[in-house]
Amino acid sequence: MSARRWAGDLGLGVKFGFTGGREGWGRLLLTAVGVGLGVALLLLTTAIPTALTVRHQREAARLDYTYSKPPAKSDATLVIADLDTTYRDKEVRGRLVEPEGPKAPLAPGLRSYPAPGEMVVSPALKRLLDSRDGALLRARLPYRVVGTIGESGLVGSQELAYYAGARDLAQHINGWQVARISAFGPPADQPEDKMDPVLILLVLVVFVVLLMPVAVFIAAAVRFGGERRDRRLAALRLVGSDSRMTRRIAAGEALAGSLLGLAFGTVFFLIGRQAAGGMEVMGISVFPDYLDPSPALALLVAVAVPAAAVLVTLLALRGVVIEPLGVVRTARPARRRLWWRLLLPVAGLALLVPMIGQGRSHGNFNEYLVIGGVLLLLVGVTALLPWVVEAVVARLGRGAVSWQLAVRRLQLSSGTAARMVNGIAVAVAGAIALQMLFTGVEGDYSKETGVDLNRAQMQVRLSRGVSLDEAAGKFADVRGVRKVVAMGEASVGDTSWRSADGPRLSSQVTVGSCAALREVAKLPGCRDGDVFAVTGLGWDTDTPPLAEPGRRLHLDTSQGLDLSREVTWTVPHGLKRARAADAPNGLERGGFLLTPGAVPAQAAGAIVGQVYLSVDESVPEVHDLVRNTATDVDRFADVMVWTATQQSRQYASIRTGLLVGSVCVLVLIGASLLVSQLEQLRERRRLLSSLVAFGTRRRTLGLSVLWQTALPIALGLLLATAVGLTLGTVLLKMTDTPVGVDWPSVLTMTGIGAGIVIAVTLLSLPPLVRLMRPDGLRTE
Structure with missing residues (x-):
């Protein structure tokens, strides 16, 4: 059979498909809509890898951290602080910025940096702040909106993000939240993130499982109206066509529906692509131009769908006898055979x-x-x-x-x-x-986080030097907060932390009231001014030699603190012993326990505050009320809502x-x-x-x-x-x-x-x- 004969018969079938009158047009539109829905989803699927790649590139282009030693201050450096937060169930990406010169690197999506007290926001965040739903978040972001972040600086159309201007950020540089950078983008020494083989297996299975129903539906859609079409084809036998030619003409009609379906699918995809820019599903959003199908995959869809329409129609008509006087379909058909149908799943299992x-x-x-x-x-x-x-x-x-x-x-x-x-x-x-x-x-x-949700449900980490008593008082006044446990943390060593090698022996210091210290240890008795050394921890081998009365220890002041001299603390002769107990975060706390009266005045700048909160989850928006208070107490506060697993x-x-x-x-x-x-x-x-x-x-x-x-x-x-x-x-x-x-x-x-x-x-x-x-x- 020549290709020319095939093309002629298929072309005749296409012509019949488009000139079949009202009945033919109804069948053609049904097929086209069905195929179009499947094609639209296939095009969307072929666009997903591109969308994920663009999101990853956008995320990488705005990275603002480094694993190596930070650069020295110059007119080409920027001090930037990570103030990410959560509003209700949505993540908000926040950055404080302070350019240190005219050549400071500019973040993607910005034309210039906002002045102190001003901020530029993403379009989605601007809409939220301007709405009633954004009242609590507005109180947390006390900056004047002066512009919006461009698309190149966002990973999705619904992302909540802002850059706010600030002063004197350099004194807060600590290496994990506030840093000095000279460029945006992934650091050269960033470790490669390899995916687990099981996760790769999950990805493969997910794609097959999601695409298979689409392919099945397209195969079914090209057979819409099949019975009426087969009866109508009997007329072709009356005018001299043989059975093979009739089947090819029928395949041509299916081809017409699939070609129209490709056009419908393209339109459906373009409409859905545009609508995707205003949607967010499971926290994921994209810009419309992210959803550009790979040309090779789009071409594969354009070729595979019409080819499948022709093939499915020819296979379906093998069991149908089209005679000049009708279609022999109602006679008792041969029973379907089971053996070859079982071969497919058996072969799949064999693989x-x-x-x-x-x-x-x-x-x-x-x-x-x-x-x-x-x-x-x-x-x-x-x-x-x-x-x-x-x-x-x-x-x-x-x-x-x-x-x-x-x-x-x-x-x-x-x-x-x-x-x-x-x-x-x-x-x-x-x-x-x-x-x-x-x-x-x-x-x-x-993995289990190990936190004790019966004792606390939220944790707030404060910057060095923030008054714990004032912070605890403000958190206690928040509606929905039942209990506040505030304690400070610091590190001590046998030598200076600013030296090249650092201390040989080091230990942890915990500062808090007697009630707070009882949350992390079993105390024999306590009053303000007491100092305890925690015993009974096999992993804490440095504390016993450091816990010698009269020994002079050095506090860690190395992380960005501008202290004019070393801060030291002398182990008192009235040192008491305490036994460790699980803290609210599930960890055992070793080292030294100090009540406020035993802390040297000059050590306040070296203490990091930790506040554990027990809250009433039934109070509306209690988490956001706590976050707002944390911002009032310390703009660099890090608020965590505890969960049992991660x-x-x-x-x-x-x-x-x-x-x-x-x-x-x-x-x-x-x-x-x-x-x-x-x-x-x-x-x-x-x-x-x-x-x-x-x-x-x-x-x-x-x-x-x-x-x-x-x-x-x-x-x-x-x-x-x-x-x-x-x-x-x-x-x-x-x-x-x-x-x-x-x-x-x-x-x-x-x-x-x-x-x-x-x-x-x-x-x-x-x-x-x-x-x-x-x-x-x-x-x-």
Whole structure:
């Protein structure tokens, strides 16, 4: 068969697709909308790597820290302070800046630095500050807004960020919060951040699981209106076309729908791309120009979708005999064979089994075997589901009239019913497997923080020299704060901390009232002026030799403090002994414990304050009230809300990406089911009108449509659960993780799938009611 003949027949089919009258246009638009939804999501997916790369580049370009020795002061240096905070559940990136000369590096997105008392903000932060919801945050940022940060200085359209001008920042340089820099960007000595092999496996599986339902839906969309089209093709046999030519013409019609679908998908993508600039999902936002698909991947989509439309149509028509007088489809079809359908999941397992037990200690997983294995297992769902539906409905029959109508329809077109639910079955199977994998490995990327949430829920770290008594008093007055424990920290050594080698022996000093010290140690008795040495800690070997009465110790004043002389402290002769106890943060505190009366006056500038707060979580916005008070007490205060566990940022970002992708896929699945349901109703409108004309109750027909949807969905969800559990088990064994089934997650995923079907069914009832009218039999 020559390529010219193929092209001619396909071109004729394309022409028929666009010139088929109102009926043809309706079928073409349904196909185009269905394909367009899938193409839009595929284009969005191909744009995700670009968006992530741009976000990473923007984040790296504005980095303002260094691992090496900070530069000396010059007219080309900038002092910058990290004042990141949280407002409600949103992160706010904040920086105080003080250029030390006209050549100071300019942060990305800024034209110039704001003067002291002024700030430039991101557009999203400006909107928040101008709204009622930003009242508490305005009180925390006492600066006048004089401009906005450009797009090049932000990682997302909804990011909250600001740069504020300040004076005298250099005296606060401490190496971790306030620093002097000569350039923005990643430092040359930044350690390489390598991803764990298990995390790479998660990324691969996530992409396959999210893309597979899209591909299944596109394959189903190109067959919308298939039965009516096949009957119409019989007319072509009357004018002399053979069966092969007829199939090629049918493939050309599907090609027309897919080409129009590509155009629709491009429009949908551009609309969604623009809308994405105003959205934030799971804390992630992007600018529209981030979502530029890779040209190679976009070209692959443009070629693969029409090719898939042609291939799917040719494969679907293999079992259909199109004769000049009609389509032989209603004769008893040959039973579907099971053996080759089982080969797909078996082959998928065969690809994955060699990697069982590999874990993270044997390098990265073979990405081709992983993608191939997961793909074959999920494709196995689409291959097995038609056989399962056919095998089950063939044994059904007795029941109410609505049940019999539904069962008979399924017996005649089980393949159509299976195609409609293939996408959701694949999505649920993949989601179950991913939930099992994420739950299984979560313990490796989550750790207990060790904090005692019964004793405190928040911690505030204050700068050196801030009065603890004043700070404790202000925090005690905050609405919702139940208890305040304030204590100071410092370090002492046997020699000066400013020397090249530093002290040989060092220990920790904790300063606080007797009540505060009892939170971290068991005291024999306490009054102001007492000093204690903590004993009984095997790891603290430096304190015993330092705890000699009369020994002179040096306080650490090396981190940016402008003290004219060394600060020393002499161990008193009345030194008492105390036993260590767990502090509110879960750590044992060793060294020396000093009450305020025992602290030398000149040592105040070397003490860092720590305030532990017990708060009433039921008080509205109690966390932000504490943060505002902390800013009043010390503009460099670092406020932390304690949690029982802490997750790896890479693991958390992958899980966030999965949730964002799942939302998009679920929206597509819901839209695809609705379009498919409407297409089925349109195909059967005359049949429905006939049944109503003969007296069939509308309630009976409505229930029959419900049963026709519910039965395949139930079977699809059962099959999806079985395949999902199998895939999840294999993936857990590959990561060398104990196999466990997270039944709540499994039931949740299954319930979400069922919920989507119920929602689609309810949305399809109004058009069903309109179709169930006797005048639907009218024809021109």
